Amino acid sequence: MVISQASVIHEYATRKPSVSGVPGHFTENEQQKIAKLWTMLLAYFEEVKDKPVKVNGEYLHTLTRDWSELEARDDFENEDPAALTLRAWQFTKGESSIKRFGLGSKKAKLTREELALDRHVNETTQQYVNRVNGRNIALMPDNFFPSFEHPSTDTRDFRDTFWSTVSIKQHPDYWVHRYMRSAGWDVDRAFGLIKGIIEWRAAEALDKIISEGEIHSGHDEVRLCLSQLVGRDRLGYPLMFVRVRHIMPRANEGFVFKRYLLSQFESLQVVTRRFGRITMLYDFTGFTMDNTPFTMVQFMVFLGRKVYAESSSVLILLVDSWLFTNFWNLIRPFLDANLSARIIFVKDVSEVRQFVDDDQLPTELGGKNTFGAQFKLPEEGENAQMFDLDGRKVAETEWRRRIADFESITKKWCTCLASTPRSAEELNNLAAQRDEAGREVERAELALNKFARSRNNFERLGLVDAEGCLKLPSDQH
Numbered sequence: 001m002v003i004s005q006a007s008v009i010h011e012y013a014t015r016k017p018s019v020s021g022v023p024g025h026f027t028e029n030e031q032q033k034i035a036k037l038w039t040m041l042l043a044y045f046e047e048v049k050d051k052p053v054k055v056n057g058e059y060l061h062t063l064t065r066d067w068s069e070l071e072a073r074d075d076f077e078n079e080d081p082a083a084l085t086l087r088a089w090q091f092t093k094g095e096s097s098i099k100r101f102g103l104g105s106k107k108a109k110l111t112r113e114e115l116a117l118d119r120h121v122n123e124t125t126q127q128y129v130n131r132v133n134g135r136n137i138a139l140m141p142d143n144f145f146p147s148f149e150h151p152s153t154d155t156r157d158f159r160d161t162f163w164s165t166v167s168i169k170q171h172p173d174y175w176v177h178r179y180m181r182s183a184g185w186d187v188d189r190a191f192g193l194i195k196g197i198i199e200w201r202a203a204e205a206l207d208k209i210i211s212e213g214e215i216h217s218g219h220d221e222v223r224l225c226l227s228q229l230v231g232r233d234r235l236g237y238p239l240m241f242v243r244v245r246h247i248m249p250r251a252n253e254g255f256v257f258k259r260y261l262l263s264q265f266e267s268l269q270v271v272t273r274r275f276g277r278i279t280m281l282y283d284f285t286g287f288t289m290d291n292t293p294f295t296m297v298q299f300m301v302f303l304g305r306k307v308y309a310e311s312s313s314v315l316i317l318l319v320d321s322w323l324f325t326n327f328w329n330l331i332r333p334f335l336d337a338n339l340s341a342r343i344i345f346v347k348d349v350s351e352v353r354q355f356v357d358d359d360q361l362p363t364e365l366g367g368k369n370t371f372g373a374q375f376k377l378p379e380e381g382e383n384a385q386m387f388d389l390d391g392r393k394v395a396e397t398e399w400r401r402r403i404a405d406f407e408s409i410t411k412k413w414c415t416c417l418a419s420t421p422r423s424a425e426e427l428n429n430l431a432a433q434r435d436e437a438g439r440e441v442e443r444a445e446l447a448l449n450k451f452a453r454s455r456n457n458f459e460r461l462g463l464v465d466a467e468g469c470l471k472l473p474s475d476q477h
Contacts, residue, residue, distance in 0.1 A: 002184065002337045002338060002341075003337075003338055003341045003342075004341055005340075005341045005342075005344070007341075008313075008314060008341055008342055008344075009344075009354070011235060012233075012234050012235065012314070012354060012355050013354070015234055015235065017235045017236075017313075021181065021185075022177065022276070023171055023173045023174050023177055030185065031417060032417060032418070033180065033185055033187050034173060034176070034177070034180065035413065035414040035417045035418065036187050036414075037176060037180060037187050037190055037191060037194075038176070038410050038414055039411075039414050040187070040191045041162070041176075041191065041194065042407055042410065042411060044158075044191075044195065045158065045159040045162070045407075048158045048159075049157075049158075049159065051158075052150070052152070052155035052156060052157055052158075053155060053156045053157075053158055053161070053199055053202035053203055054154065054155055054203065055153070055154055055155060055156060055202070055203060055204075055205050056203045056204060057203075057204060057205045057208075058204060058255060058258075059204055059205075059209060059255050059258055059259040059262060060204075060205055060208060060209070060259075061255050063122050063256070065118065065119065065122060065123075067115055067116075067118070067119045067123075069112075069115065070112070070115055070116055070119060072131050072132070072134055073131075073132070074112070074116050075116065075120065076116065076117075076120060084117075084120065085121060085220060085224070085246070087117060088117040088118070088120055088121040120220060121218070121220045122218065122220075122256065123218070123219055123220075124215070124216050124217065124218060124219060125214050125215050125216070125217060125218075125219040125222060125377070125378060126139055126215050126216055127219070128219040128377075129377060129378060137380045138380070139215050139378050139380065139382075139383060139454070140211070140212065140215055140383045140386050140454050141386055141387055144208050144211055144212075146160065146207055146208075147160055147396060148392075148393055148396055149396075149400070153205075153208075156202035156203070156205070156207070157202075158198060158199070158202060161198050161201055161202040161206075161207070162194075162198050163399075163403050163441075164207055165198065165201060165206075167399070167403070167441045167442060167444070167445040168269055168270055168273050168442070168445055168449075168468075169273055169442065170273065170274055170438070170439065170442055171435060171438035171439065171442075172406065172438050172441065173438070174276060176190075176194070177310075178309050178310040178311065179193045179194050179197075179309060179310075181310050181338070182305075182309040182310050182336070182338065193306070193309070196306075197306055197307060200306075200307070201307075206262065206266065209259060209262050209263055209266065210263075210266045210453055211386075211452060211453055211454060212263075212454060213263055213266075213267065213453065213454040213455070213456050214263060214267075214378065214454070214456060214457060215378055215454050216259075217256075217259060217260045217263045218256045218257070218259075218260055221256075221257065221260040222260065222375050222457070223375045224246060224375075225372075225373060225374065225375050226242065226243065226246055226247055227240055227241065227242040227243075227264065228240070228241050228372065228373050229241075229268075229271075229278075229373065229458070229463075229470065229472065230360070230362050230369060230371055230372065230373070230472075231356070231359075231360035231361070231362075231369050231371065231472060231474050232360050232472070232474065233279040233313065233314070233355050233356050233360070234354075234355055234356060234357055235279075235313060236275075237275055237276075237277050237278055237279050237313045238272050238275055238278045238279070238470055238472075239278070239279050239281060239356060239360060240268070240278055240279065240280045240281065241281050241283070241362055242280060242281065242282045242283065243283050244282055244283060244284050244287050245283070245284075245285065245286035245287055254295060254296075257296065258296075258299055261299070261300070261303065262303075265303060265307075265308055267456040267457075267458065269308070269311075270449070270453075270456070270468060271456070271458045271463075271464055271468065271469060271470040272469070272470055273442075273468060273469055274467075274469045275469075275470075277310075277311055277312055277313040278311065278312060278313065279312065279313045279314050279315075279316065279355065279356075280312055280314075280315045280316070281316045281318065281352065281356065282315065282316065282317050282318065283318050283365070284317060284318055284319045284320070284321065284324055285318065285319075285320045285321075286321075287319075287321050287323060287324060287327070297327070297330050297331055298334065301331060301334040301335065302334075304339055305334070305335070305336055305339055310338065312339075312342055313342065314342050314343075314344050314355055315342055315343045315344065316344050316346060316352060316355055316356075317343065317344065317345050317346065318346050318347075318348075318349070318352060318365075319345060319346070319347065320347070320348075349361070349365050349366050349367075352365065359474070360474060369474065371472065371473050371474065373457070373458075373461060373463070374461075375457055376457060376460040376461055378454070378455070378460070379460075382455050382460070383454050383455060385450045385451050386451060386452070386453075386454065388451060391451055392448070392451035392452060395444070395447045395448040395450075395451050396448055396451075396452075398444050398447065398448075399441075399444040399445060399447070399448045401444075402437070402440045402441045402443075402444040403441055403444075405437050405440065406434070406437040406438055406440070406441050409430065409433050409434045409437050410434060410437075412430055413427075413430040413431060413434050416430055446467065446468050449468070458470060
């Protein structure tokens with residue numbers, strides 16, 4: 001089902017999100033297709049249970065820099081973060097001695113400032129915490145393993161990867177439905193999309209990236225809060241505000257910024273688990289092409305179209321520069337119809353107010369929302385449960401039991417739905433049991449992730465409730 005931009009705008013004008021074709025509002029034909037897709041998925045789990053996916057791990061690379069001649073606090077802590085990042089980026093451009101291939105023998109050619117700038121943009125949050133404290137601090141366990149049933153770090157189990165991705169949702173249908181909608185309700189195409197994305201997530205070891213979170217992400221990216229959840233849009237979806245002019249991905253290794261993006265998006269999937277979608281407000285004022293190199297544009301489009309398909313309500317692009325035409329010409333050929341319909345161009349803040357009320361709009365853009373989340377450093381002991389392997393094993397066992405229950409009731413529901421004639425009472429009973437089984441899967445995931453995932457900035461700031469969902473200051477009003 002292809003949506004139109006007019007229908008998206010109408011939802012915001014009337015403050016009534018469409019419920020057509022979404023979980024809880026499926027037509028009988030849509031239920032039949034969802035059931036067929038689940039039948040294919042469950043059968044595929046059996047087909048590949050002894051065929052693990054080999055890990056490639058492009059985003060797991062580590063930097064080996066030699067900053068030994070620098071003092072622990074040889075830094076630029078009093079300088080403007082964005083200006084400092086720009087200075088660091090300028091050192092990486094052209095024929096400068098700092099290259100994104102490691103310093104190696106070129107160390108002797110670098111000035112002390114160049115070394116410090118290189119460290120500034122490339123060290124991880126873990127390295128930064130160790131440096132400012134003058135000792136190694138165990139923010140999380142050193143040794144990662146995917147699960148007790150599949151501990152190998154060289155491969156991943158397809159079914160495990162699927163369920164670790166899906167079980168953060170209130171009901172597994174919410175995630176599966178994204179790809180059904182993206183595929184225009186073509187079951188075979190939706191299955192192919194899901195299969196490809198789960199294999200990609202397994203091969204790139206996203207479970208390890210999720211586990212490490214901000215700890216092994218670049219500290220410069222996370223502390224700048226390049227993107228912030230600041231409020232709600234007019235439909236009640238979380239509002240993410242992105243200052244594009246502060247993004248300088250060329251200042252560090254390409255994989256470092258990609259890893260940062262994945263870590264941030266995965267955190268968003270967790271804390272917005274009950275909302276279904278989020279709205280992204282991109283501020284392109286002061287934008288230059290250096291903020292968005294082509295390889296990064298391609299990667300972000302891939303995330304939007306594939307990895308996090310149908311997870312945005314609208315993407316509002318506040319543009320004041322003719323340079324954006326060049327940027328847009330790079331992006332447009334890669335977008336699908338549904339994603340294109342959700343991209344809204346606005347010339348000034350007055351047009352943003354079609355989608356975001358004044359009390360939710362940041363003061364930076366002339367609104368009344370004074371909330372601006374800051375990055376809070378991880379602290380020793382905040383991930384204590386990650387060191388409790390016995391507790392993790394108990395939680396994982398319960399998680400697997402709940403998944404098996406959901407799969408079992410889903411098979412019965414699919415069989416009943418495909419039967420002719422069928423008992424309406426039996427189908428309703430199975431649907432109710434299946435809904436409860438889905439909620440139990442989410443509860444089990446909430447219990448497990450305390451042992452398997454490091455805390456994120458939202459949690460450290462106290463913006464996440466006991467059910468793992470985002471609670472902003474404006475929610476208290």
